[in-house]
Structures are given as structure tokens and as C-alpha cells.
Amino acid sequence: MSPKAFQARVQALPAPAIGALWMSVAACFLGTLSLMVREISGELHPFEIAFFRNFGQLAFMLPWLAFMGAKVIKTRRSWAHVRRSLFGICAMLTWFSVVTMMPIAEATAISFSAPLFTTIGAAVFLREEVGYRRWLATVFGFMGVLLIVRPGFHVVGTPQLLALAAAVFIAGSMLSNKSLAKSETPNAMVVWMGVYMSLFSLPPALMVWTWPSTGHLWIWLVALGAVATLAHLALNRAFRAADASFVAPFGYLQIPVVAGLGFVAYSEAPDLWTWLGTAAIIASGIYTARREAKRSKAVAAPPVPGVTNVAIEGIGKPRV
Template identity: 45%
Template sequence: MSEAGFPIFRFAGLPGAVRGALWLMAANACFSAMAGVVRVVAAEMHPFEIAFFRASFGALLMAPLLLRFGRRSLATTRFPMYLARGAAMVVSTLGWFTAVAHMPIVEVTALTFTSPLFATLGAGLFLREAVGARRWTATLVGFAGAMIVLRPGLVDLSAPAVAAMASAASTAAGLLIVKSLSRTDSPGTIVLYLNLLMVPMSLAPAALVWTPPSLEALVWLAGLGLIANLGHLSFARAMAATEASAIAPVDFCKLFFTAALGYLAFAEVPDALTWVGAAVIFGSSIYAARRESLAGGRGAAPTGAAPSAGPGVST
């Protein structure tokens, strides 16, 4: 049969929105798997120490890239942006790992969907970006969805829940930075700098709670570093493939991934209010993204349009 009878699948030939969606699904699968690993290892060590090992193994696994391309893999004119992103992602990772260690995984995931809302809030209040009434309304509705998940007054507002929200806010800062970096630097460079900078930045909090890890824990932590790198590489490629607003709806698959993980691995069953709150948060994020896209076109700054990156882990 002729070659034409067997069309060769060419990923690069797919439309940018399709490639971006597939990369984002791959990133979310990795970030969901990370939550499971963190929960397992948290039985032995503090989340702050897990964050340090995640960064250390992540940096170690990126060494082949550094050895192959040498200084070219670190070539950038935007080092201050990398420092800012590294700091934001350390805060995000510490908060996210703390939340995952002590809260139902799907609830933590639902709260991470507030990241684009925090991005809109930050753009309007600190970057002086013009944010219309509809986007402000969507942002407020989204945070109301977070209150549905947290239920303050009905359920005690725990430190892990506060950590999850702090992680979402820090991830929002990282979202703005990585979208900007993806326009000038390669995904490999972006992830390499993230890992290299997170190692020293996460060492101080880890030192405060340090306990020697077991051999089994080290194996899990090495896997965590690998999965984190794959997730961030996939996310960076998703952001480079298309406009964030075009693939933002795909981000909701993360909730189903983590719900399945929580149920199968940890017997966690999310209640109806968690799903309702997650839907409200996510719907508000999508609406804000669409309004921003209509207002600013393709040249608009990526604030509410960006999907939640998972852990700075974001992560």
C-alpha cells in the first residue's frame, strides 16, 4: 500500500491550540501524580524538606541538558525575571506541598484554580492594568467559589487551607513571569533555571525541619523531581504553543485527575460542595480569560487568561 494509505502522525503539524491542549493535559497529569508522591513521602518528612529534595533532584536530572549545551542552556538576558520566578515558585511549592500533605487532594486542586483570579487581581492593583467591571465581577465570583470549598464558619479554616491559597497567589505571579519568559527563552532554559534557583532558595526552610530521609523516601523523591521536570517542560511548551486563553478550559481535567488519584490511592471522596466550588472558580477564571482576550486581543498581557500551573511545583 502506498505511503499515502498510512498518514504519518506529525505532532508539530497539529494546530497550535491542539498542541497546547495536549501539552497542558500532560502537564496536569504530571502535577496530579506529584500530589500523590508528596502525600506518600509526607508520612516520613516535613513538606518543606520534600520541596528541597524536589528541587535538588529536579536540578540533578536537568544536568544532561547543561552538559550537552553548556553555557548556551543558561543563555538569557532576563536573569532578574528568573530570580523573581524562583522566589514565587518556592513560596508556591512550600504552600502546595503543605496543603497536599494535610488536605484532600481534590480540594487543594480546586483552590489552585484561583491562580488566574489572583493574576487578574495583581494585574489590576499592582500592574495598573485596565480591568473592566465584568472581569472584577468574575474575580469576586471566583473567590466566592473558593469560600464554597473552604466553608469558613462551617469548617475551621486550617493552616493547610491558608497555605493552599498562598500557593495559588504565588503561582499567579509565576504564571505571569513564565508566559513572558516563554516568548524569548526555550522551555529547557526556563525549567533549568527554575530548578537551579529553587535549590538554594528552598534549603533554608528545609534546614529548620530536617530529618534524614530513608532510602525508600529518596527513591520517591527522585521520582518526584523527574515528574516535576516533565510537568514544567510540558507546561512551558503549552504556553509557547498557543495563547493561554485558547487552552484554559482544558485545565479543568486536573480536577478529574486528582479526584481519581485521591479516590483510588487514598480513599478520598470529594463532597458535592467541593465540586460546586471548583466549578464556580473555574468558570469564573474562564470568563475572565475570555473578557481579557476580547478586550486586548492576542497582544494582551496574560493575566486571567493563563491556566493554573500547578505547583511551583503550579512545582
Template identity: 40%
Template sequence: MLGSTFAFGLMAVAIRLATAHVPTQEVAFFRNAFGLLALLPMLLRPGRAPLRTRQLPQYLLRSAIGLCSMLCAFWALGHLSLGQAVSLSYSTPLFVTIAAVLWLGEVVRVRRWAAVVIGFVGVLIIVRPGTAGFSAGSLVAVAAAVLGSLVAIQIKQLTRVDSADTVVFYTYVFWVPLSLVPALFVWVWPSGIAWLWLAATGVMGTVGQLLWTRALRLGEVSALTPISFTQLPLVTLFGWWLFDETLDRWTVIGALIILSSNAYIAHREAVLARRAASRAATAGSAPGE
């Protein structure tokens, strides 16, 4: 998880550097194209079983929503401070909780709802609507989080049938042509150092995704989620070093509130999952008693 967090943090920095040379839509295309190239040797190596699926329409929908989320997130990374953009991206789990109730019919009790409300207070503290510190661009980052929550729900549904590697592979297969369409309308041929930043977005994004899925398979979400919060100080450090950015106190306060809320939600979900597994094991052993 720590490796995944650093990879995603470096991807965010590369996106910021790349957007200084080419439009956001083009950065998204190259992130997907280079990401697929980095993924192919691992997924299509000799002796590996073919990646088959019967859920192609669902992958198309997941990829389309994911691309919209990606474009919003990339725009935020290119136009807001890195720290603020990443802080607002941490609101995704809050929206995931709401989407799980509306889409999957999951039951969320009072304590998790309270954590969600507290998390949204953190979002409001960062965005500060109606004040001089408000930026309409921050709403783009929030939109990325909302769309990202829908993607998370779709991934949960897809992985009930397909493996994590299959989900990642077919997502990229659709992402590349889908992201090429908006990129063509603003196309600027990259030159020089821009190619390095564009390649880094794809490679770091793929490495981050692969490490993330494996981390979740090996450990509990409640234990791993706090590790992912180290991305914020990482990108803040790079923002200060490369772009002379600093985090204002409201962003710091809001980020801490959001991160605390996320940590509690992850903890409660892990506790409930363990209880459900324990009940299922007990029920399964009952006939033999």
C-alpha cells in the same frame, strides 16, 4: 497541555506520598534537586547555545517568592485532601488578574472583574469560613495561590527578555540552595520507597513545566486552559484509590465555579490579545497604503 496536566497531577500524588516519610521542607528541596537533574540533560546538551541572563537579581526574588508558594502548596497537599488542595490552587488566575492591575498597571474591564468576583465566591464555598467545615489549613492553600500569582507576574516580566527555558533553568538554580536552608532544620534521611516518591516529584514537575511552556507557545490560552482542569478528576481518583478520600459537595460546587471563572478570564484575555495584535498589524501597514 494534557501531558502537562497529567504530569502535575502525578507530581501532586507523589508529594502526598513523600510527605508521609519526610517533612514538607525536605520534599520541596528534593523536588527542586531532582527537577534540576532532570532538566540539565535537555538544556545543556551539546550544540545548544549557553543560557545567559542579565536578570539574576530578579530571578533571586522570583525564586524566593516561588519557594514560599511551593512550601505552602506542598503543605496543603500533605494535610488536606488532594481534591480540596488542587481545587484551591485553581484560584491562582484570579489573584493574577488583581496582581496584573496593581503591579503591571493592566486595565481590567467589568466582565473580567465580574468573573474574578464569581471565582472568589467559589473559593469561599470551598473554604467555608465560620462553619464547622472550615479548616485553617485551607488558608495555607489560598496563600500558595496568592504567592503563585506574584510568581506568574514575575515570569511574564522575565520572559520579555529571556526564553522560557532560561527562566526555568535559573529558577531551579536558585531554588535548590534556597530550599535546602529550611530543609536542614528538619532534616530526616529518606529511606526505601521515599526516594522513589521524592524523585518522582522532581521529574514529574520538570516534565510538567516543559510541556506547559511549549503548549502555551503552540496554542491559545483560552483553548488550553480548560484542558488543565482535568487535573482535578485525576488527583481526586488517586485520592480515593490511595488515601480513601472523597470530595464533599461544597468542594465540587466551589471548584466548578472557580474553573468556570478561570475559563472565562482566559477567553477574554485571548480575545483582547487578538484585538491588540490586529490593531498593531493595521497600524503597521498604514504607512504603505
């Protein structure tokens, strides 16, 4: 089949199927990114890898910025971009350290508890009304984390704690994204993230700096930036093609992708408890996404004459 014929077949698919396809592609890229960090960490410190990853992604966005002009990233919310990038760099530094210290599949599964912390943060900091069903889903998801970590049954060390810390920082980044998305364009957010996270990741990188000494390492670093950029491009297309609540669960494909790559590259096989905990986290995440979709539809539903005022005043905001 020719590339044009393949492209025509893909474009003929329903929008939800295209969104699911792009999200699956993004999950594969993100899983590959974790493995690349693990591989490069044998020669460079994770902090330095984080800098090259951020700078590389920014470099890949510069041609677009040069073509469009600086006006496309004009913003009045500089502090919001800084806050988002601070959460992002903390998440990245802890995550890049984690993947060098524990099995990649186990670390990835724990990191997917981030939506659970997002729910807590939305209730505490954004004053969002979270219903009992989502709280139950959050508790169920935390039970999945406990199945993976199993405190009391084996030693919970620095790697597990760092993985949980990375999930908390990812949740903070998610909440900041949610706030910024109301006024900023996706591409502008990516550019500002690249600028600030490159700046924020440079000082810790300088503390452990060693210049890449071989040509193949420079190739790895360029590939790292390219894969990160492709992952974000695929994510953007996934959310553009279909509802976020539909495509988001396909991101969990990252867990078996990482598990497979970890097994092939490092003979790391997740145990039964890791898979059971992962299943609980995934179930909690999918349920939360579905409840969020119902909430959004309820809020966006057109008013019904003669009924709307009574419904809003008598019941209040929909609970999820």
C-alpha cells in the same frame, strides 16, 4: 498499533488538538505529583521534599545545559529570576504542606483561585487596565472559593488558609513569569528557577533534615523530579502548539485527576460544595482566558488607515 503509527496520527491532528492533548498530559502529571508528595510526606518533611523536587528537576536539565553551553542561560535580569523563584519557593513550601493536611482535591480546587489573585496583582502592580467583566469574573471565582471553604459553616483552619496563601504565591510567580517571558527563553527560565529554588529550599530543608533511609524512598524522590520535569515539558509543548487561552482551561483536568487518585489512594471523596465551588472557579478561569485572548487580538490588530489614530486617541486601551 505501532508507536510510529500512533505518533503519525498524533502529528496529523490540528495544532489546537495537539495543544489540548499536551495540556491534558501535563494536568495528569501535576495531579500525580501532588499525590507523590502526599505519599512521601509519611517519611520526609514537606520542606525536604521540596528541596529534592527542585534539585531533581535541575539535575534533569543539566545534560541539556552541558550540551548547549552556559551562553544559553546568560541573562541581565538576575533579580527578576530571584523574585520569581522567591514566589515559587513560597508557593511550593505552602502547597507541599497543604497536601499533607487536607483532602487533595479540595486543596487543588482552592489553588486554582491563583488566576483571580493574578488579575488583582496585574491591576495593582503592573498597572494593567482590567475591565468590569474581568472584575465580575474575579468576584464570581472568589464566590467559588467561599463555597469550598464555607467560613461560618465549619471551622476554617490552617490548611484552608495555607491553600489560599499558596494561591497568592502562585499568582505572584505567574506575574513574574509574565514579565520574564518578554526577554528570557523558556528553557533558561527553567534552569534559573531550578538553581535559585534549590538554593532557597535548602535552608528550610536543613532545619528538618533526615536522610532518606530506604532504597524505595530514593526511587520515589527520583521519580518526583522526573514527573515534575515531564509536567513542565508537556506544558511547554502545549503552549507552543496552540494559543494559551485555548489550552489553559484543559489544565483544570487536574482537579478530577487528583480527586480520582485521592479517592483510590486515601478514600477522600469531595463533597457537593467542593464540586460547586470548583465549577465556579473553572468558569471564572475560562472566561478570563477568553477575555485575555480577545484583548491580545485587539492590541495586535493591524492599523486601519484613517481610523487607527482616532480609535486609539478616542477610546484608549481595550478594556477586558
